[in-house]
Amino acid sequence: MQDTAIQLILQAGYVVKAVLLILLFFSVFSWAIIFYKHRYLSAATKESESFLRAFRTGRDIKGLLNTAKNLNLSPLANVFKSVYIEEGRANRDEVKRMLRRYEALEAAKLESYLTFLATTGSTTPFIGLFGTVWGIMNAFRGIGTAGSASLAVVAPGIAEALITTAAGLVAAIPAVIAYNYYLSRARRLIIEMEDFSEELIDFFSAMAQ
Secondary structure (H helix, E strand, O other): OOOOHHHHHHHOOHHHHHHHHHHHHHHHHHHHHHHHHHHHHHHHHHHHHHHHHHHHHOOOHHHHHHHHHOOOOOHHHHHHHHHHHHHOOOOHHHHHHHHHHHHHHHHHHHOOOHHHHHHHHHHHHHHHHHHHHHHHHHHHHHHHHHOOOOHHHHHHHHHHHHHHHHHHHHHHHHHHHHHHHHHHHHHHHHHHHHHHHHHHHHHHHHHHO
16 A cells, blocks of 8 residues: 555654654745745836836936835835935935945845745755654664564655655755845846946935035
């Protein structure tokens, strides 16, 4: 009689079940972050493109401010809005200081939750490996108890080992791929924001004159 994966999990020991629950936690939260970051970064990119068009086609300060207020996910709009509200007519050095501060805040937003994906990708294979080692230990324990190395004796322990190995990889692989992809997208937006800040320095410096 062939056991299904679910039956093997239900028949596994408490340690293996605990390992699988930990891996499930990492996997579920990783996928939640993956979907969230996709929506967030896509919206931030579109809003930044929209604000950049508005900034370069018209320099009416009130119009730009109203546009920025409606684009809450755009790092470009948020930097512009924050500097203007705090002290839009400051001197050049003060504008630079404020821009660096708000750039750092926006960069932190863009890269938020990515560390969890990195942690998942780096730790879940080892968590799965722990379950693998434990399953193999159970297999050897079964051999010692039964005094036989038949398939019926070693199969449960080997099955536990293989399930935890697979679960660790299932949690890690999507997390690693998503981390690298979203980190690349976030850094592109950060570079775009830093380039845009150079334009804002001239813009706010001109306002102060």
